Amino acid sequence: MPTPSSAATATHRLPEDVLPLLSSLDASERLQALREVKNQIIGNRTKKLSFLKLGAVPPVVSALASAVEDGSDSYLILQSAAAVGSFACGFDAGVKAVLDAGAFPLLEGLLSHPDDKVVDAGARSLKMIYQSKFAPKYEFVPGKPMDFLHSLLNNENENLNALGLSIIVHSCKTNADQKTICGAGILEKVINHLDGSINLRDSCLESLATLVKANTDAIAQLVTPVSGSGFPLRSIEELIKDKSPRTRLLACSFLTVLRNSGPTHLLDETLKTLLLDTLLHLVDDAGHVGDDALFVLSEYIANKEDMQSLEGYYRHAVIKLWDNFPDDPLSDRRLSGTLLALAELFSVLESCRSELFLYTKALDRITNALTHYNPEVRVAACICLRNLSRSVQYVSAGRLMTEKIIKSLVALLQDSSHSIQVASLATISNIVVDFAMRKSLFMNFGGLKELIELSKSMESNVRVNAVRALRNLMFHADKKCREKIFSDLTKTLIECLIQDAEPTVQEQALAMVRNLVDGSVSNIDFVFEEDCIILNAVCKQLHNAEVVEVQIQGMYVLSNIASGNELHKDVILHHVAPEAAGGSDSITIKFLQSADSRLRTATIWTIVNLTRPSTPGPGAHRRVERLRSCGIISQIKTMVNDPCLDVKLRAMKVIEQSSTEGDGSATL
Amino acid sequence: MPVRVIDSTAPSQVSGALPGDTRPPPCSLLSVGQAFTGTQNVSSLQKDEAWRVNVRIQGCDLDRGYLCGTMEALNVPMADTPVITFWEGEIVDTKNFTFYTGKWEAAPEDDIRHWSRFTSFSQFKSQVEIDGGKSLDLSSNPYIYMRWKEQYFVNVGYDCGLTIAGFYYVCFSCSDGSINGFYYDPNSTPFQKLELKTMNEGRFGFSSSSYEFQ
Numbered sequence: 035m036p037t038p039s040s041a042a043t044a045t046h047r048l049p050e051d052v053l054p055l056l057s058s059l060d061a062s063e064r065l066q067a068l069r070e071v072k073n074q075i076i077g078n079r080t081k082k083l084s085f086l087k088l089g090a091v092p093p094v095v096s097a098l099a100s101a102v103e104d105g106s107d108s109y110l111i112l113q114s115a116a117a118v119g120s121f122a123c124g125f126d127a128g129v130k131a132v133l134d135a136g137a138f139p140l141l142e143g144l145l146s147h148p149d150d151k152v153v154d155a156g157a158r159s160l161k162m163i164y165q166s167k168f169a170p171k172y173e174f175v176p177g178k179p180m181d182f183l184h185s186l187l188n189n190e191n192e193n194l195n196a197l198g199l200s201i202i203v204h205s206c207k208t209n210a211d212q213k214t215i216c217g218a219g220i221l222e223k224v225i226n227h228l229d230g231s232i233n234l235r236d237s238c239l240e241s242l243a244t245l246v247k248a249n250t251d252a253i254a255q256l257v258t259p260v261s262g263s264g265f266p267l268r269s270i271e272e273l274i275k276d277k278s279p280r281t282r283l284l285a286c287s288f289l290t291v292l293r294n295s296g297p298t299h300l301l302d303e304t305l306k307t308l309l310l311d312t313l314l315h316l317v318d319d320a321g322h323v324g325d326d327a328l329f330v331l332s333e334y335i336a337n338k339e340d341m342q343s344l345e346g347y348y349r350h351a352v353i354k355l356w357d358n359f360p361d362d363p364l365s366d367r368r369l370s371g372t373l374l375a376l377a378e379l380f381s382v383l384e385s386c387r388s389e390l391f392l393y394t395k396a397l398d399r400i401t402n403a404l405t406h407y408n409p410e411v412r413v414a415a416c417i418c419l420r421n422l423s424r425s426v427q428y429v430s431a432g433r434l435m436t437e438k439i440i441k442s443l444v445a446l447l448q449d450s451s452h453s454i455q456v457a458s459l460a461t462i463s464n465i466v467v468d469f470a471m472r473k474s475l476f477m478n479f480g481g482l483k484e485l486i487e488l489s490k491s492m493e494s495n496v497r498v499n500a501v502r503a504l505r506n507l508m509f510h511a512d513k514k515c516r517e518k519i520f521s522d523l524t525k526t527l528i529e530c531l532i533q534d535a536e537p538t539v540q541e542q543a544l545a546m547v548r549n550l551v552d553g554s555v556s557n558i559d560f561v562f563e564e565d566c567i568i569l570n571a572v573c574k575q576l577h578n579a580e581v582v583e584v585q586i587q588g589m590y591v592l593s594n595i596a597s598g599n600e601l602h603k604d605v606i607l608h609h610v611a612p613e614a615a616g617g618s619d620s621i622t623i624k625f626l627q628s629a630d631s632r633l634r635t636a637t638i639w640t641i642v643n644l645t646r647p648s649t650p651g652p653g654a655h656r657r658v659e660r661l662r663s664c665g666i667i668s669q670i671k672t673m674v675n676d677p678c679l680d681v682k683l684r685a686m687k688v689i690e691q692s693s694t695e696g697d698g699s700a701t702l
Numbered sequence: 703m704p705v706r707v708i709d710s711t712a713p714s715q716v717s718g719a720l721p722g723d724t725r726p727p728p729c730s731l732l733s734v735g736q737a738f739t740g741t742q743n744v745s746s747l748q749k750d751e752a753w754r755v756n757v758r759i760q761g762c763d764l765d766r767g768y769l770c771g772t773m774e775a776l777n778v779p780m781a782d783t784p785v786i787t788f789w790e791g792e793i794v795d796t797k798n799f800t801f802y803t804g805k806w807e808a809a810p811e812d813d814i815r816h817w818s819r820f821t822s823f824s825q826f827k828s829q830v831e832i833d834g835g836k837s838l839d840l841s842s843n844p845y846i847y848m849r850w851k852e853q854y855f856v857n858v859g860y861d862c863g864l865t866i867a868g869f870y871y872v873c874f875s876c877s878d879g880s881i882n883g884f885y886y887d888p889n890s891t892p893f894q895k896l897e898l899k900t901m902n903e904g905r906f907g908f909s910s911s912s913y914e915f916q
Contacts, residue, residue, distance in 0.1 A: 542914075597909040
């Protein structure tokens with residue numbers, strides 16, 4: 035067989051000089067050009083792009099088509115198929131061009147070519163295409179035999195086996211796909227290739243991870259011994275120690291999927307710690323393996339099951355990840371991977387958050403990532419800060435309410451990407467809880483204005499996150515902040531948010547109003563402005579709402595108002611026990627009879643507050659009588675043995691206060 | 703300590719006590735934002751003295767038996783301003799924490815001696831002496847027992863002449879939100895009593911706020 039001469043590879047012509055020769059009528063010239071294109075673009079992204087821009091792909095694919103059609107010598111087919119594969123290898127633009135030029139069916143046709151080398155070339159090129167997200171999805175039809183996939187996996191040709199495994203990784207996207215594939219007996223075929231060459235073994239591990247992800251049936255099939263031989267978990271454990279870093283990574287990835295999808299006992303403690311150790315070592319790899327290891331590590335930590343028992347490991351992971359924190363601003367994937375892995379570590383464990391705060395520049399470096407040019411890094415930095423700010427201790431100490439953090443997060447609220455806006459909103463939501471009373475800092479940097487704008491967003495996810503942030507900003511805000519939030523938001527917008535089409539927005543809006551009227555008694559007056567526009571909206575929503583979380587927050591608004599003066603109490607009485615309603619028509623009775631103890635608690639607190647006098651006089655007596663006449667006191671009498679102790683104790687309080695009929699002696 | 707991701711208001715997230723759940727029940731008076739006011743008796747043989755104290759709850763995670771907040775001592779003789787500390791609490795829930803402290807220089811005998819100062823504890827004493835109270839059912843008990851440990855000074859330095867080396871044994875009444883506690887530090891006056899009641903900010907009834915972490 036002819037091989038490329040060293041002279042040919044040593045002296046490359048310019049792409050524009052080679053291109054016309056690809057369509058030459060002289061077969062040997064065409065072959066020479068094909069070889070030259072293939073050799074120039076192998077592993078050279080810049081060259082691939084140059085040839086691509088010049089339109090080299092269609093003539094290469096035409097050359098392949100002609101060679102196949104003519105039945106010409108295999109070498110021309112081999113060279114053109116290999117050139118097609120090279121264009122597709124690790125280069126999405128190349129894959130698109132190759133597919134657009136119609137190479138896919140030609141390559142598929144090569145799989146049944148009598149020459150094994152042509153079959154190899156076709157399989158390798160198709161595998162390159164299947165590694166891209168642009169490759170066509172192979173359809174797995176339930177009940178239809180998968181002869182093609184079987185034939186690939188059963189073949190003695192390793193390239194065909196590898197192609198079959200790539201098809202599974204690329205095309206198996208849903209649980210239905212998994213079921214169809216496993217039902218066709220493919221799983222056993224895949225396992226058989228674990229003993230193959232290094233490349234085949236790696237592809238096999240990837241396919242297995244794809245097939246078992248969130249697929250309990252497949253896991254059961256894997257771990258159930260068949261004919262005396264069970265699934266070779268032990269051999270995969272060995273692969274974690276393999277000398278190839280990529281194999282170690284893929285073995286870790288598979289076992290992580292297995293652990294996150296299967297029964298808790300599937301991996302013993304020794305294996306779990308080995309897995310974690312290996313992943314933390316793989317992070318040291320400077321290349322793709324190290325980058326990918328960070329994402330597998332994130333997935334592993336995302337399963338919170340071992341958080342407590344492996345806390346020491348996780349704290350070590352924070353140190354390790356922080357020591358390796360990438361300074362190179364160009365390593366985007368590594369940076370976002372590190373931030374996401376840290377985010378998972380901070381999501382639950384306070385000890386991990388504390389570990390990070392030991393580093394003086396830690397917050398600065400994470401904050402810098404908020405302004406990174408790559409949106410994926412910005413989102414990852416937001417998520418990392420969000421999880422860090424779940425620490426009441428650090429929020430309480432005001433560690434996260436700094437000028438730099440707030441400025442960066444507020445700037446992200448103006449990002450054109452909804453996902454970045456949502457990530458930033460979630461982080462802001464946590465930080466503005468701010469027990470240290472520095473909420474004005476956030477408002478001074480334009481945060482309030484942005485939140486108000488986003489609370490009008492057409493995207494419900496953005497809207498709900500913005501309103502949640504406003505709710506948290508209102509939480510224990512001082513008088514000045516409270517007034518500023520209220521006046522900037524406007525009564526009309528608050529009314530709209532309470533009546534939003536989305537129950538999640540309604541809930542957050544009502545919780546915000548609950549916070550607004552808490553604190554000083556004078557705060558209650560906010561909801562009485564302009565003919566009680568807000569209070570009326572709350573009451574209307576309480577009548578209309580079907581979601582219990584909305585009802586609970588609405589009821590706490592009424593409860594807070596009912597803890598005010600006589601006027602406040604009388605207005606709330608009018609809403610919870612209106613003259614016109616009674617018995618089963620009353621939402622108060624309906625809520626007191628709710629199966630959800632949270633709603634019963636919120637409702638009964640309103641009644642506790644109504645039966646308590648604010649000043650000596652007939653007010654409480656009158657309210658008790660009204661509550662009695664519409665059946666609310668009778669209902670509460672049935673609740674003295676409520677299964678929820680909180681409700682039971684409040685029921686007893688109502689009975690105690692109603693029996694004294696507001697003589698002023700009872701206290702909370 | 704870990705903090706719950708979703709709705710940290712969490713005073714009563716479940717529909718009544720679940721069968722087999724022996725933990726103390728959620729109580730709305732012990733939820734985030736709630737404030738308490740009262741005194742801590744710091745009397746010694748030389749003098750009779752009580753400091754005014756305000757407490758506010760900032761975080762609550764019943765699943766992990768965790769509570770935290772701030773404590774403000776108002777008329778501390780050696781301080782120019784009120785002294786604020788951040789504290790973290792362990793709720794005795796028989797799952798995450800028992801009546802036995804097991805740290806902070808508190809032996810089981812110290813635990814029993816302090817818990818016994820709360821009248822409501824007498825019914826549990828004999829069982830606690832056996833296993834720290836691990837097998838007790840606290841689901842219908844109207845009192846919640848806790849340990850509060852101050853972690854750091856919020857507004858003054860560690861050179862303020864005060865110590866936060868000890869911790870409080872705390873008994874919270876679910877009925878009226880009153881709190882009784884005893885400060886324990888082998889190097890301080892024994893049995894300094896903390897007495898707190900819910901703070902209503904001029905209101906005539908119960909009012910509450912809530913926040914939600916993401």
